[in-house]
Amino acid sequence: xxxxxxMAQMKLAVMRHSYRGQRAQxxxxxxxxxxxxxGGTAYLGYLxxxxxxxxxxxxxxxxxxxxxxxxxxxxxxxxxYFSILGLSPRRLATGLLTASFVGVAPLVTFxxxxxxxxxxxxxxxxxxxxxxxxxxxxxxxxxxxxxxxxAVVGIALRSRVGAIAAGVINGVILSxxxxxxxxxxxxxxxxxxxxxxxxxxxxxxxxxxxxWIFLAALAALVLVLLALWALLLGRxxxxxxxxxxxxxxxxxxxAAGAVVAKEFRTWSRDLVRSHQLAFALAYGVWFAASPLIxxxxxxxxxxxxxxxxxxxxxxxxxxGTDGTALWLTMMTPGATDVRGRQLAWITTQGVxxxxxxxxxxxxxxxxxxxxxxxxxxxxxxxxxxxPLVSVYALVPGTDPHRxxxxxxxxxxxxxxLTGLAYLMLALVLATGAPAGLAAYWFGWAGVAVGLLTGGLxxxxxxxxxxxxxxxxxxxxxxTMRTGKKAASSTSIMxxxxxxxxxxxxxxxxxxxxxxxxxxxxxxxxxxxxxxxxDNSWFLATYLPAPWNYAVAMGFILLGLALYGSALxxxxxxxxxxxxxx
Numbered sequence: 001x002x003x004x005x006x007m008a009q010m011k012l013a014v015m016r017h018s019y020r021g022q023r024a025q026x027x028x029x030x031x032x033x034x035x036x037x038x039g040g041t042a043y044l045g046y047l048x049x050x051x052x053x054x055x056x057x058x059x060x061x062x063x064x065x066x067x068x069x070x071x072x073x074x075x076x077x078x079x080x081y082f083s084i085l086g087l088s089p090r091r092l093a094t095g096l097l098t099a100s101f102v103g104v105a106p107l108v109t110f111x112x113x114x115x116x117x118x119x120x121x122x123x124x125x126x127x128x129x130x131x132x133x134x135x136x137x138x139x140x141x142x143x144x145x146x147x148x149x150x151a152v153v154g155i156a157l158r159s160r161v162g163a164i165a166a167g168v169i170n171g172v173i174l175s176x177x178x179x180x181x182x183x184x185x186x187x188x189x190x191x192x193x194x195x196x197x198x199x200x201x202x203x204x205x206x207x208x209x210x211x212w213i214f215l216a217a218l219a220a221l222v223l224v225l226l227a228l229w230a231l232l233l234g235r236x237x238x239x240x241x242x243x244x245x246x247x248x249x250x251x252x253x254x255a256a257g258a259v260v261a262k263e264f265r266t267w268s269r270d271l272v273r274s275h276q277l278a279f280a281l282a283y284g285v286w287f288a289a290s291p292l293i294x295x296x297x298x299x300x301x302x303x304x305x306x307x308x309x310x311x312x313x314x315x316x317x318x319x320g321t322d323g324t325a326l327w328l329t330m331m332t333p334g335a336t337d338v339r340g341r342q343l344a345w346i347t348t349q350g351v352x353x354x355x356x357x358x359x360x361x362x363x364x365x366x367x368x369x370x371x372x373x374x375x376x377x378x379x380x381x382x383x384x385x386x387p388l389v390s391v392y393a394l395v396p397g398t399d400p401h402r403x404x405x406x407x408x409x410x411x412x413x414x415x416x417l418t419g420l421a422y423l424m425l426a427l428v429l430a431t432g433a434p435a436g437l438a439a440y441w442f443g444w445a446g447v448a449v450g451l452l453t454g455g456l457x458x459x460x461x462x463x464x465x466x467x468x469x470x471x472x473x474x475x476x477x478x479t480m481r482t483g484k485k486a487a488s489s490t491s492i493m494x495x496x497x498x499x500x501x502x503x504x505x506x507x508x509x510x511x512x513x514x515x516x517x518x519x520x521x522x523x524x525x526x527x528x529x530x531x532x533x534d535n536s537w538f539l540a541t542y543l544p545a546p547w548n549y550a551v552a553m554g555f556i557l558l559g560l561a562l563y564g565s566a567l568x569x570x571x572x573x574x575x576x577x578x579x580x581x
Contacts, residue, residue: 003091004098007077011099014076029507034108045115046122049209050192052115053202056138059112060201061177063146068153068170076103079233093230100143113138113204120208127208130215134204137218141200144225151232163271167278175287186293255332259340260347267348270400272321272410276314281352283310288360297364304357305374309428311349312382316424317417318345318390321410323399324480330473338387338466342458346383353379373439373446374432380454381431384461389424391468396480426514431457433522440529502569509566517559525552 041059044052077099082092100106113135120127153170156162176183187193196202200221207215252258267273284307288299318341319326329337353375361371395416411417434453439446469476498506524538528548540552 003087003095007095007099008102011076011102015103029511031104031108034104035111038108038111038114041112042115042118045118049119049205052119053196053205054192055115056112056201056205057196057199059109060142060145060199063109063142064149065170065173065177067146067150089230089234090227093226093233096233097140097143097147097226097229100147101139106139106143109142110135110139116204116208119205123209127210130212131204131208134207134215134218137215137222138201138204140222141203141218141225144222144229145200147229148225148232151229155232157271157275160271160274163275164278167275168282171279171282171284172286175283176290178287179290182290182293255335256340256343259337260344263341263344264348266322267344272400277311277348280307280311280314281356283307285356300364301357301361301367301371302374303360304353305371305378305432307356308349308353308375308378308382309425311353312386312428313421313425315345315386316389316420317395317397317411318386319476320390320395320397320480321400323397324477325399326473326477326480329469330477336466336469338462338469341387342383342462345386346379346458349382350379367439369444369446370436370439373435373450375450376447376454377435377450377457378428378432378454380456380458381461382428384457384459384465385424385427385431387465388461388468389420389427391465391472391476393420393423394476394479395420396482426518429518436526440526498570505569506566509562509564509569513559513562513566515559516555516562521552521556521559524555525549528552 041052041055044055077096079092079096082095087095116131116134116138117128120129120131153166156166197206200218203214203218203221207213207218252261267277284305285303287306288301288303291297291299315321329335357371357375361368395411395413397411431453432450435446435450437446438449520539524540527538528540528545540548540555542548543551
């Protein structure tokens with residue numbers, strides 16, 4: 001018990017000193033959103049127990065899958081820190097579990113589990129009392145399953161086969177959640193599936209409703225999961241090793257060729273990159289193929305473009321993932337490796353994307369103009385944006401040879417990595433929009449537009465990345481070495497420098513601008529143009545022509561206005577203007 005309390009105090013002390021500045025702002029925003037979700041979940045306990053069971057299942061999946069996709073979860077206290085103390089795996093796991101309850105996410109989840117008290121109160125006083133230990137046990141199950149999921153994937157990433165298998169499984173799971181409607185239609189699910197009530201997330205609710213045996217089952221499950229996690233902690237030490245036997249030496253006649261060869265070797269050796277590539281491939285293929293379950297093949301041709309977008313998101317922090325290896329390039333005055341990295345990326349990803357796209361489109365018989373226009377536009381845009389975003393919004397990463405026992409943990413800034421990935425997804429989609437619209441309106445002429453925009457993005461964005469690397473190379477290296485970003489001379493102010501009003505405007509614009517611009521705007525416009533006016537969550541599909549086009553265009557303008565307003569308020573202003581504000 002003393003060890004557990006000490007670790008909890010350590011976690012609290014670290015959080016008290018680390019949550020400052022922009023990190024504190026992001027944590028506050030996340031906590032506010034989490035409180036709203038937790039309040040809504042708790043309210044479901046009053047409305048309908050079935051809905052509460054389904055909501056708790058979503059919370060369970062979030063705890064299990066979220067850390068896997070967002071950098072390995074909370075690593076404030078790592079098992080490696082206590083390796084010299086001689087703690088048994090059971091004591092170490094108990095202490096780390098206790099420390100895991102200290103944080104924003106567990107507190108918010110505990111608020112969501114208050115729905116058990118609400119549901120118990122509607123049954124009786126004794127049931128409400130049972131809800132208290134049920135909440136604690138349920139939260140313990142969530143945390144332990146999260147730790148075990150990360151540990152299992154981390155162990156899998158120690159071999160190439162395991163890394164690829166973990167990426168495929170994660171991609172299939174996440175894409176299935178994105179296409180959950182397919183499975184609901186296929187299996188005729190109109191309400192809460194009966195299987196939800198047998199998931200561990202619903203055991204606490206079943207105990208509250210009078211099935212007392214499930215309270216004991218929760219306690220037993222906590223003990224089993226704790227023992228399993230303790231076993232996995234013992235296998236965590238050490239870094240993944242890949243044998244280099246049988247590798248041919250790198251040979252290249254030019255500097256750019258050497259960079260390409262180095263990148264090819266990295267893509268074949270770095271297990272994190274292997275995992276990311278497998279994840280993007282599985283996500284794209286399964287997301288597009290899953291509607292085949294209900295007999296609709298309309299999304300199948302888009303498997304390749306979806307793969308390209310997701311692969312770009314995975315590579316959004318390309319330079320940060322490589323760590324301080326940038327100094328090797330900087331030792332040669334005037335040299336950059338941007339073009340070599342671009343060529344290597346578009347070669348490794350492009351060949352796969354072309355094969356998938358041609359195969360899937362041939363199966364469905366089209367639409368060839370739209371697909372052949374989107375693919376080069378997205379490939380060129382992604383190959384240009386990957387180095388550009390990485391050098392302009394670099395998130396300091398951990399050198400590959402210094403990664404901890406959790407290979408998923410490539411950076412200490414999880415929020416920065418997640419935000420960078422989402423930014424990349426949006427930017428790559430934007431580069432394909434002109435070609436997609438041209439193909440829809442003018443047919444095969446869109447292919448020429450796609451080739452033109454893809455080539456232009458590849459060249460222009462690569463040129464901008466080269467110039468940034470040459471002018472700010474030392475600053476980027478210092479950022480990667482120290483984890484602190486150097487003072488910027490750009491025209492954009494840091495978030496903590498803004499006034500309270502401007503922070504709110506920037507948060508609203510950057511946080512919600514994508515909703516009207518992409519789903520309610522661009523996607524809705526494509527639905528309306530294709531005649532898909534059946535009821536959906538796109539507002540424009542509910543209106544007759546020409547109002548449906550007007551509403552979709554209005555949402556696009558609203559999204560652009562939100563992003564424009566956010567960019568306007570974060571610009572650096574003259575000193576006199578800043579003082580007057």
